[in-house]
Amino acid sequence: MAEDGAVTLYNSIAITDAKTSPFSLKAGLTQILRGGAIVDVTNAEHAKIAEQAGACCLIVSDPSQQGITRMPDPSLIKEIKRVVSIPIMVRARVGHFVEAQILEAVGVDYIDESEAIALADEDNFINKHNFRCPFVCGSENLGEALSRVREGAAMIRIQGDLSGSGNVAKTVKNVRAVMGQIRILNNMDEDEVFAFSKTIRAPYDLVAQTKQMGRLPVVQFAAGGIVTPADAALMMQLGCDGVILDSEIFNCSDPYKRVRGIIQAVRHYNDPHVLVETSSGLEDSNANLNLSEDRIEHFAHESA
Template sequence: MPPPPKPTEKELAELRKKKATMVNMFKNGVLVVVHTDEQAYVAEKVGARGIILGNDKRKDIDNKTYIAAASITTVKDVLGAVFLPVFVRIRQCHRAEAQMMSACGVNGIDEFEGMAATGNDLMPREAYKVPFIKGVKNLKEAFEAIHRGASMLRTACGVEEDVYKIHEAATILRTIDEEIQTIATKTDDPTLKKIKEYKESTSESLVDQVIKNKKLPVPILADGGIMKPMDAAMMMRLKADGIVASAQVFRTTEPDRRIRSLVLATAHHKDAKKLASICEAHESFGPKTRSAMATSSKILVSAPWLHENLKRVKVLDCSWYLPFLNRDPKEEFINGHIPGAQFFDIDGIKDETKHDLPHMLPSPQIFGASMDKFGITNDDHVVVYDTAGVGPSCRVFWTFRAMGHKQVSVLNGGMPAWGMHNYRTESDSPSVSPSHPSHQYTAHPIPELVCDYTQLVKNIGLLKSSAGAEGKQIVDARPNDRFTGKAPEFRPGLSSGHMPYALNVPFTDMTTPVDSKHPQVAVLKKPEEIRQIFASAGMDFYRPVITTCGSGITAAVLYVALLHAGIDEHSLALYDGSWAEYALNPHSEISKD
């Protein structure tokens, strides 16, 4: 593959200027190493300045592991998921790989020392339109990297990506700074000899510039498996210009909050009081788990996945219909359902004390008793589905989450997707042995996921007093004509309209036909499409959200869609009573527009 055409001196000067403008935006900021588009989105929403797409581990013909650049599919997925600059790690000096990634639209290249070098280091980096990052260990390597076209440097801490090497990173930063101060202040023979060697191997002007300014002319990032705010602050105090956050953060609980603590510590590294507060908050985060992204990745499962894992999960049919449709979901369940499934009656498993409101969240005791009848334990992976594709099952998904159940997934496409693959169904209700008495289901409610009327009204007051700038955002899933008050509510006696400062994202906007041959199979749209829909409605992904609808069913579709799009569940709540409760209260303020 031929290299890019050699630019003229004028074009080179313009390219250097553009690259310098980009890399300077990373000063006092955090770039996060990621491996998936979901991780990239998490990093973006908590304030990262950029993304570094890490390498892949693959198997060769002899089943030996080797490291390679991320696949083109992954590169495109990440580029489509975020608006941040995206760098991708490639093999050192690999011209074809650099050109290919540049052609894919990446914003920069990181030549990673952990991936085998290919050939000599004569790659014309300055001719590329994107900046290059190079890892260095001392001033000599820094001079050489800059001389050969690197626009940004980072500490090179070995061949293993994201390994915790804080001491090594700190040593590199100290070494480079000490070497700079030496050549800038000393005039003894050994120092002059060293300066001469630097100039002969790179360029006089570059070395003179560093001596004059007592610092490198390009940013240098601290990289070495950084995951703790105090480590980030230390690196900044050692004159790093920014931080590279380790991808290992995604193997912990609450990766978004951990990245946010790195962002804050990097920005406030000189403020000891703020640092103490940031570190204290960081210490409160949960313990490491095998994969913090596992929950996110299992929000949705496909029909083929469920078919393959049917014996390892518990399945619930959660179909539900509006009263005026005159359909009986339980009768339809008996006539045909996924093998082994049981029927979750949304109108039956509810709070019995709220007689004037439909299917309110059941108490922990009622929910636990229902799980015992189903033979479901706290450790079971539960898959919920419905006949709509993505609908009432989301309500039951949220119910499980609100009760603290960790492993619950929605069958994307529901019963229509199962039928599309011609998988077997069965009739009649399955016989289930209740959980053994010593393993009775115990709910562990998460109240933060549930919003009640009092909390909602208080939040509306906060929105009103700040002209919408403060408080949780309210997003309504009802059709636009009911939201604006142009069409009546189907529940007798209820006014249409909406809550003050609420946004409208109809739940029907969340789904799309699985393909042109199966228009009846509705599945959730891709994360980037969902994010665009919410953004177009005016929603800010950096602020918490309350979802609402007519009676708490389709609000859960938005809830699941937002999780699918990468929003942190700690930022979400569902208003259980929804419009059925809000509009029924004579003290509620109703807007129409």
């Protein structure tokens, strides 16, 4: 992995010196989230519920989902920081390094350069080496993941469905794609790694490191359509380090019970007895998280 080297400047002003905030430190800060669930919240009430249920981190999102979605209001971030004691993650638009500067100044623990909200720059991602704060980035395959790590991402979010449909199929597909490519890489001769890195359009040194480690060089979480304890345990058994839950998880009769059940499933994903217990009694709260017939037709039409 590139050692925390050159810092590209924006407007001739470095946000921070990479030597004082090395990548290894940022990667270490994301390691503490392994084996947990990150919960997306839009208000202080949901933040308290998620913390009480055992979330390892919160994503603060803009409660207004209409039109172009952007970084949430800093006052909302400060309000939630006052009422919880667990780490806070906030989304910035892809390529919008000024939003990232604002979030770092507010004092967030992690920044998610997220395609789940509107894009600010269709061609360029933020140079994440310019920031003290660890960054999270999304990907759907191994090449994308390692490209984001080269830019400075300290955590990879293997992203599935972004519509909040409750459909986990795309997440499963992408997680299997990443893990499958890693297995192929692990079985390659050293001479084949050069060609493979070109095929997936990823930096050779990171591809070689992935082969050596047998996994991504950074923490990998799964996101999209994870709404039941079984969904979460599936992601963990497929090889993820944790899961990210959308804010739609609160659209049920007992959000605490559901979030708590999913977090327990993440912690005990190989214990079927725990999974039976955490999955019991959630049927009533499933109703608002299921796809309606109209939405099923809509997604089927989009996939055709």
